Amino acid sequence: MNLIGRSIIGYQRGAEQQETLQGVDPSTGLKLGPAYSSASDEEVGRAVELARRAYGSYSRASGRQKADFLRAIAANLEGRADDLAERGCQETGLPDGRIQMETGRTCGQLRLFAELVEEGSWVDARIDRADPDRTPLPKPDVRSMMRPLGPVAVFCASNFPIAFSVAGGDTASALAAGNPVVVNAHFAHPGTAELAGTAIRQAAEECGLAEGVFSLLFGSGLRVGRKLVSHPHIRAVGFTGSRKGGRALMDLAASRPEPIPVFAEMSSINPIFLLPGALSRRTDQIAQGLYGSVTLGVGQFCTKPGLVVLNKGPLGDEFARQLAGQMGAAPAATMLHQGIHQAYRRGVQGRSRNQSLELLAQSASDLEDPACQAGAALFRAEAAAFLKDSSLADEVFGPSTLLVQTGDRNEMLKIASAMEGQLTATLHGTEEDLKECSDLVQILERKVGRLIFNGFPTGVEVCPAMVHSGPYPATSDGRSTSVGSRAIARFCRPVCYQDFPSSSLPPELQDGNPLGIRRLVDGQLARG
């Protein structure tokens, strides 16, 4: 390690600056060396200018070249897996196995995008051939395909130091589309960011790519991120974090002289609806599964279920009793950083004082402990009280959830209807329950990105069909996703060529289909 960590600006390192930040071991509260220099405004500008220049060649890199780059990043991350796990654990309090799993997932995601761009059909090539004899006007030859937007700013998430950070889904999809990326490291895990950033920088050099295809900026406060999003050459933003932070970036991007798209994944309480048949058969299994999902990663998942809606009655009471037993015995664990720990404390304390709520269980943890230890907490409310107090639908980030007991089916529908946009909603029950609750499903379809049946929302599969998105405030724009191969669509736009000679077209649109990709030719799919 260096004495002073510095930003990665293209193939160079930034300068030492007076303003620094430092990782902190949340389990001890002790600072971790080295200190990292916050990028100066000039360094932010340099990284973006390098990205702008790199865009010239990188936006035209072949699918094969981009796939090689993405695979080289994965290989370099794997080569540093132990370092990443060691440093990641120190900076986040997460266990070794979790960080190793995240690295594996991240590499899998990079390779998914490598396959996508190597295969090449993702560009949605369309060809409508000319008809010079058409009357009253001849028909021109019109061809179009997706092309990259330009330099993308990526903000790292606190809760996934690998998979939603420097080399995570935003970076992978932006690079796959052909965009240079400038990453703003999360202040809580600069060392992990540096390791991942070095893996990408090295991959870029190994692949002989233009300097600036990737940069990593450290920043102790909001200045670096704001400067980045305001920079005229940044063309899009990817962000995973709090609603407040995401909305601030959305507002900043929307108020630029040239507004740019922001994909911000923000807050979600991921409601779970227990339909009648669920508790009559699987009380133990659901309570066990829910406990696991709420406490996984110390409840610090954007898909953590923060609301469980179930009917009143003996079955519901038995379920609450079982869940309370598990939640009350949950071992205290280390949260990611002091800010998150304090927010969790405030959230739990606020709910404990709320007269509408009953505290069913709280596991031991010294909430005054500077070491970010947190226990689990389980609350219960009546549906009417929940519907009256909109703060109860706010996200409490951490190992806590809220049972809301309904008197009838109508109350369940009311709760669903009153909900804000969510990443997920889950239904538990029999197949007959699901059919009978088609009205509930219809409401939820309008509110969420992903509906789950008889499962739990944590654990987001990386696959072509995945949707990790949802209407605001779950994300800034529910029309895309930050996980799965559709994520690439956030960072590209269609460009059309009219009456161009074949040899001056990008290969994807040339006569004879030299790349052999799937294309829509005169309205018909063709590979020829």
Added chain:
Amino acid sequence: MNLIGRSIIGYQRGAEQQETLQGVDPSTGLKLGPAYSSASDEEVGRAVELARRAYGSYSRASGRQKADFLRAIAANLEGRADDLAERGCQETGLPDGRIQMETGRTCGQLRLFAELVEEGSWVDARIDRADPDRTPLPKPDVRSMMRPLGPVAVFCASNFPIAFSVAGGDTASALAAGNPVVVNAHFAHPGTAELAGTAIRQAAEECGLAEGVFSLLFGSGLRVGRKLVSHPHIRAVGFTGSRKGGRALMDLAASRPEPIPVFAEMSSINPIFLLPGALSRRTDQIAQGLYGSVTLGVGQFCTKPGLVVLNKGPLGDEFARQLAGQMGAAPAATMLHQGIHQAYRRGVQGRSRNQSLELLAQSASDLEDPACQAGAALFRAEAAAFLKDSSLADEVFGPSTLLVQTGDRNEMLKIASAMEGQLTATLHGTEEDLKECSDLVQILERKVGRLIFNGFPTGVEVCPAMVHSGPYPATSDGRSTSVGSRAIARFCRPVCYQDFPSSSLPPELQDGNPLGIRRLVDGQLARG
């Protein structure tokens, strides 16, 4: 005609209101009957509430049902083609043939979307099947497809009273995706809007659709549109118009408690670059074509070429001389309305007084005439002067264009680099020119939605490959298009179903593919 025209709110008519607006024949300045009542705030709310309710059933309508609706709209428009032409001509000053052509184009567009949704593959259905034996964790069954966003607000354009208005591309694509639509009529052609709106309303009734799938609101000022875009149940906005108007809607939508996406098509000067080989062979042809493109529809096209970049020298001078001859002899014609006519006057007067510009030609027209008559105007500037004065790159909406003469190739690149986002850019020359100017093409690819070779940008083909979009300020979000079948992507979002039983899935995602659509199954395209 009624004595007082009123908004169409679902299957009802709005009330008579004190606030009214009236069409004006721009060729005479005389008001056209009847007066139209501006929708009250309560009526705006009622139209949106009906749309929200209609969304429940219409969002689940089959592709076939939606196709029937779109085709019924087309048939009803065709049944009113003569009325539309008569009223459209009165309200816009455009000739009969133009309005008839627009109606034909609009019906073709409705049928394009009917085919798209009837075929069904547009939903991008994806299925990743479960693998219960996968280690360390079983793989869930994950399926996703595009679903409609919810009620869409559509703003009519002044310059295309049929094709970009009540039944235009925004409405067609939003309805095709399964969204109810609330249209804000353009103040300058309320009678045309009423005819088209009645055609849609009637089609909705014929097809037995829920009331509220379509409404048409009249408004004399900004109040109705603002109320509409601010309404919490409106989920997206489509707009074609001025940069000022579009940006105001973007800002309003971005500042909502729940921001919503806006697709605004705004301003563009559609530069044309004449490469060396163009003028040596086709001076007459290009001058003639450019004259036609600049003066088509009295220059009131969003794709009108407002900038022509060419080299200095005898060939360029001869081209300028020929074009000036035609522009100077252009017959005066009626502009759409007084506001546009006044803005054009101000634009031409401002350029006439600009010391950096030379007025090469101006055709006769009494610019003081209240009857909105406008003549053509041709200006010339040196490249250096153009680069110094950014106002020269502003859009002047009307039959005027600006020749910018460059001393060398480098100046041409500088002009391209300095350009804002555009809908189109056009290159004229030989195929060799195009190859030699690959650097220019690369710059333009980043700036525009559509590149044209040896043609003219006016006349936007409605086809699957068309892109009518471009980086800001050409549009609010260059990642989509308002013409062509990709336009549907603006108004839908992916929804994912995890481990759902097949019978509770939408048909598009069910086992056995009952609709026979194209789907991505485990990463492979399949129709089975």
